[in-house]
Amino acid sequence: MALIQQFKAYMDEIQAQIAGINLNKLVTSEKQLSKYITDLESDDNALMLGLMPNFGNNSPQSGDEFRLRGFTELMIMEKTDFSELTDEEFVAQMDRIFEIANAVKNKLLEDHLDGSCNLMRFLVPSSIQIVDVYDNSQCNGWTVIFTFDN
Numbered sequence: 001m002a003l004i005q006q007f008k009a010y011m012d013e014i015q016a017q018i019a020g021i022n023l024n025k026l027v028t029s030e031k032q033l034s035k036y037i038t039d040l041e042s043d044d045n046a047l048m049l050g051l052m053p054n055f056g057n058n059s060p061q062s063g064d065e066f067r068l069r070g071f072t073e074l075m076i077m078e079k080t081d082f083s084e085l086t087d088e089e090f091v092a093q094m095d096r097i098f099e100i101a102n103a104v105k106n107k108l109l110e111d112h113l114d115g116s117c118n119l120m121r122f123l124v125p126s127s128i129q130i131v132d133v134y135d136n137s138q139c140n141g142w143t144v145i146f147t148f149d150n
Contacts, residue, residue: 003070003150004052006119011050011074014107020100021076024048030075033137037079045078046100046141058149067149069124075133076101077141093140094132101130101142108146122149 008026015021025036027049040047053070060066076097085093105128111117112125127147134140 003119007050007053007072010117010119011048014074014104015048017107018100018103020046020096021048022046024050026050026052028052030136033075033077033139037137037139040079046097047075047077047079047139048104049075049077051075053148055150067122070148070150072147073143073145074104075141075143076104077133077136077139079138080135080140082135082138090140094142097141098130101144104144105130108144119148124148 004026011024011026015024022045023036023040025032025047027033028051030049030051033049036047036049051073053072055068055070058065058067058069078093078097080093108120108123108128109125111120112123115121124147127145129145131143131145132141133143
């Protein structure tokens with residue numbers, strides 16, 4: 001299976017295993033988020049967007065050590081009605097979505113450690129970050145950023 005197909009299949013696996021992710025899409029930029037938001041219903045929350053991996057290198061000391069390093073992120077987003085969002089609802093929403101993002105992070109690490117996932121076998125654990133997202137195409141949520149060697 002080709003690498004991008006593997007990444008999309010992994011996204012499908014994440015959705016199947018983590019409660020609360022009701023839809024996932026592979027995108028090449030965050031700008032594509034608005035394409036999916038228009039038709040998104042509250043029952044579809046949360047949406048997971050997988051950003052198409054871009055590739056650099058693993059900073060090798062020699063050609064023998066060279067590997068491509070994939071840079072990507074998984075955005076866990078909920079469509080948000082900002083006109084009715086109270087402070088308490090905002091905090092509750094961010095906590096709820098953070099729990100999903102944290103579960104995604106845990107899955108990445110578990111799949112890396114047990115070696116069962118070819119894609120995550122070469123995850124760079126020190127690269128993992130969870131960053132908040134506010135009002136991106138009418139969505140709030142969190143982005144799980146990570147790199148992996150290929």
